[in-house]
Amino acid sequence: MNAVQTAWVEIGNLDDIPRQGARCVSVGSTTVAMFRTIDDQVFALEDKCPHKNGPLSQGIVHDGCVTCPLHNWVISLKTGEAQGADKGQVKSFPVKLQDKTILFDLSSVR
Amino acid sequence: MKEKQKLVIIGNGMAPGRMLEDLLEKDPGAYDITIFNAEPRVNYNRLMLSPVLSGEKTYQDIITHDDDWYEQHGITLHKFSPVSNINRQNKTVTSYNGIECGYDKLVIATGSNPFIIPLPGKDLEGVLTYRDLDDVETMIEVSKGQGQAVVIGGGLLGLEAAAGLKAQGMDVTVLHLMPTLMERQLDPASGFLLEKAFENLGIKVITKANTHEILGEHDKVAGVKLDDGTELRCEIVVMAVGIRPSSELANASGIETNRGIVVADDMRTSDPDIFALGECVEHQGQCYGLVAPLYEMASVIAENLLDGSAEYNGSVTATKLKVTGIDLYSAGDFAEGDGREEIVLRDASGGIYKRLVIKDNKIIGAVLYGETSDGPWFFDLLKKGADISEMRDTLIFGQAYQGGDALDPLAAVAALPDDAEICGCNGVCKSKITGKINELGLTTLDDVRAHTKASASCGTCTGLVEQLMTLTLGDAYNPNAVTPMCGCTDLGHSDVRRLIKAKGLKTIPEVMQELEWKTSTGCAKCRPALNYYLVCDWPDEYADDYQSRFINERVHANIQKDGTYSVVPRMWGGMTSSSELRAIADVVDKFDIPAVKVTGGQRIDMLGIKKEDLPSVWADLGKAGFVSGQAYAKGLRTVKTCVGTDWCRFGTQDSTGLGIKLEKFMWGSWTPAKLKMAVSGCPRNCAEATCKDIGVVCVDSGYEIHFAGAAGLDIKGTEVLGNVGTEEEVMEHVVALAQMYREQGHYLERIYKWAKRIGVEEIRAQIMCDAQKRKAYYDRFVFSQKFAQVDPWSERVSGKDKHEFKPMAVLNLEAAE
Numbered sequence: 022m023n024a025v026q027t028a029w030v031e032i033g034n035l036d037d038i039p040r041q042g043a044r045c046v047s048v049g050s051t052t053v054a055m056f057r058t059i060d061d062q063v064f065a066l067e068d069k070c071p072h073k074n075g076p077l078s079q080g081i082v083h084d085g086c087v088t089c090p091l092h093n094w095v096i097s098l099k100t101g102e103a104q105g106a107d108k109g110q111v112k113s114f115p116v117k118l119q120d121k122t123i124l125f126d127l128s129s130v131r
Numbered sequence: 132m133k134e135k136q137k138l139v140i141i142g143n144g145m146a147p148g149r150m151l152e153d154l155l156e157k158d159p160g161a162y163d164i165t166i167f168n169a170e171p172r173v174n175y176n177r178l179m180l181s182p183v184l185s186g187e188k189t190y191q192d193i194i195t196h197d198d199d200w201y202e203q204h205g206i207t208l209h210k211f212s213p214v215s216n217i218n219r220q221n222k223t224v225t226s227y228n229g230i231e232c233g234y235d236k237l238v239i240a241t242g243s244n245p246f247i248i249p250l251p252g253k254d255l256e257g258v259l260t261y262r263d264l265d266d267v268e269t270m271i272e273v274s275k276g277q278g279q280a281v282v283i284g285g286g287l288l289g290l291e292a293a294a295g296l297k298a299q300g301m302d303v304t305v306l307h308l309m310p311t312l313m314e315r316q317l318d319p320a321s322g323f324l325l326e327k328a329f330e331n332l333g334i335k336v337i338t339k340a341n342t343h344e345i346l347g348e349h350d351k352v353a354g355v356k357l358d359d360g361t362e363l364r365c366e367i368v369v370m371a372v373g374i375r376p377s378s379e380l381a382n383a384s385g386i387e388t389n390r391g392i393v394v395a396d397d398m399r400t401s402d403p404d405i406f407a408l409g410e411c412v413e414h415q416g417q418c419y420g421l422v423a424p425l426y427e428m429a430s431v432i433a434e435n436l437l438d439g440s441a442e443y444n445g446s447v448t449a450t451k452l453k454v455t456g457i458d459l460y461s462a463g464d465f466a467e468g469d470g471r472e473e474i475v476l477r478d479a480s481g482g483i484y485k486r487l488v489i490k491d492n493k494i495i496g497a498v499l500y501g502e503t504s505d506g507p508w509f510f511d512l513l514k515k516g517a518d519i520s521e522m523r524d525t526l527i528f529g530q531a532y533q534g535g536d537a538l539d540p541l542a543a544v545a546a547l548p549d550d551a552e553i554c555g556c557n558g559v560c561k562s563k564i565t566g567k568i569n570e571l572g573l574t575t576l577d578d579v580r581a582h583t584k585a586s587a588s589c590g591t592c593t594g595l596v597e598q599l600m601t602l603t604l605g606d607a608y609n610p611n612a613v614t615p616m617c618g619c620t621d622l623g624h625s626d627v628r629r630l631i632k633a634k635g636l637k638t639i640p641e642v643m644q645e646l647e648w649k650t651s652t653g654c655a656k657c658r659p660a661l662n663y664y665l666v667c668d669w670p671d672e673y674a675d676d677y678q679s680r681f682i683n684e685r686v687h688a689n690i691q692k693d694g695t696y697s698v699v700p701r702m703w704g705g706m707t708s709s710s711e712l713r714a715i716a717d718v719v720d721k722f723d724i725p726a727v728k729v730t731g732g733q734r735i736d737m738l739g740i741k742k743e744d745l746p747s748v749w750a751d752l753g754k755a756g757f758v759s760g761q762a763y764a765k766g767l768r769t770v771k772t773c774v775g776t777d778w779c780r781f782g783t784q785d786s787t788g789l790g791i792k793l794e795k796f797m798w799g800s801w802t803p804a805k806l807k808m809a810v811s812g813c814p815r816n817c818a819e820a821t822c823k824d825i826g827v828v829c830v831d832s833g834y835e836i837h838f839a840g841a842a843g844l845d846i847k848g849t850e851v852l853g854n855v856g857t858e859e860e861v862m863e864h865v866v867a868l869a870q871m872y873r874e875q876g877h878y879l880e881r882i883y884k885w886a887k888r889i890g891v892e893e894i895r896a897q898i899m900c901d902a903q904k905r906k907a908y909y910d911r912f913v914f915s916q917k918f919a920q921v922d923p924w925s926e927r928v929s930g931k932d933k934h935e936f937k938p939m940a941v942l943n944l945e946a947a948e
Contacts, residue, residue: 042678
């Protein structure tokens, strides 16, 4: 049995992301969208809407969700699940703040 | 052919106005009609004087019949012509200004006069009554947003006057002789709640106040002195203690009068050729001052003028106070007495008080305060004398509670019987509304108002009418007025826009706080809308909220299905040059742009650009002199042109030059939805101006301005706004029109939908016919452009928000292993 090893890496400062905005992080061939809410929580989702792969990082951030810029699906930042009548889920990644430093669990991307 | 009979009407208030509508609907050709009016005006809605006083409406808004209406119906209206004499022998009437007119049938509708208490000082300048528009105009003039006012009389009219004067900015005190307000309509408990509510509005209420005299200085009002010696300083005194039927003219002509002009059930006076109508009437010892009974009388007279045999049997009246923020409904008799029982519901924290007075298992009186939606239902039970013993235990909770149904307002409306009265002012019952909706296929509130009169007077039943429309039409009814902006609020776009202005809200968090948004940070629907409204309303003060803009407006390019972007540089009026084309070709090569396309708006579109390349693409295009074409914006997009007199053998004007001028003047402006324009050089219309949001078609004599076209989801030819002679006039009219749309449009509402909503005529009236308004719109647009005409591309190239285009970090997976 392999124990799951977490691998927290520093990816930047909280102030690098605008409030109610997002930045992208390239992890190998995966693009991760790093969101910052109005109350300075940080969330990480794969930058791919479960609907038609729209870049979620480009959407409008509101109330713990992001609205995809292509067809207005609303995705929960916490779970990656589509809200309302839409069905689907995008991968979410562990991310945490140490003071203002954003730490990302690299082991979660495989 | 039978010769037309002559009908003369004395008075032009709401009651005869209604009677004429009924009469003309039944038989438009029965009479030659002449009206003598003491007021110098056409017919207006007197119920709406309070909103005029408080500044929520203007005189124009409350006109019910304008001059055209009288002309269309062939009615002679003598304004400013009070009648001095009725000669019943010769069947003629004569006015003070010498007009004589014969009649076959006469209707006396002289209304009522306000009762003036014979106090010392009653003739001083500044002592006013509250009956007609003159009174309101005087009050507005005198108050000028300051000073002190005393209103004598705490009845319906006095309280509405007090609230109106307060809204004009005056300090207001209400003096009321009785211990509680509106004692004729309310019981003491609700009268007390009402007094508290007025005090919360900042209006002082003194009950048991007996006015001793009105004090004056230099023939003007200076104050009021009460019997107990109290003195109140004020500049105006409004007497609103009651009305007296105006029956002098009838009395002088030998017609039977008592308190008012006495009529029988057929509304005839003691002279069978003479009817009396309205507040001047006394029927079975009763005089009425509310509109619903007057309308009932009007319809009886209309019927009987056409040889019918309708009867008026008196009215039970219900009252609703029209003061913003106060919900009050009362009907019937609610004095205590033998054999009477009452059911009372109080909710102190909710400020709710409901009381029903029951006798012999029937409701005989109802007072509702704070929550009045069941008023019409109780009133209906009261009028019908329905036996309530079955539902007695739950009656007070209202209609929706009966039978254990959920408290759903729609269910409550659905449960109303067909003959339940929905609109009390105009006496319109449920089945008339649903019938007309089905018969005529009505789909909008305005249509229903036009065809049934329901909710067309005071408007308090608008919610009920809309619920009926929802029930009748189902999903086909889209009540614009009440569709909330999004799930974050119950307010519609119009309400939000109005409140942003009225409350001076200048940031998105402030709007959400003040207007009680239900979510903490809004959603992707409301945030861009609010951002636009704030940009539009406070161009110099508001700081654009970048995170509330759709991605296209954030990065000044159009997102494509694969997450790449397309970029469109501006080509003014669709004109370009070899050097511009060369620069575009170089950019396409340098950044390996996969597709280049000519757009429908005469521009060149480069598609498939990676986001991180955008700043460099702009930098290169900027060096060649391009600015952003804003092909992504809810704002001015393109002005398409033809070659006009420069080249075309048919061209009548310089359409290309004018198009460029318009585009250079208007670029950068944000609008509710995209705004696409065109200028054609002749009526052959090669620039397709007649399906654009705004179009100009050049003609020999000048320019024809078009607007409200569509060629997308909907196809619609434009409406003609009007013709002007010079380019300068085109600029002023087009810019003013765009600004009017900017200020009134709902976010994402294209100009043709806006025009449909508010009416093409209204737009024409404001832009073509009202030079002052046009100039004001124009000036506001010009002011706003000072802050809007910044090329977003050059701003970004110089480093603004450069984080947007670079990944925050690039992590190597292998390294982490």
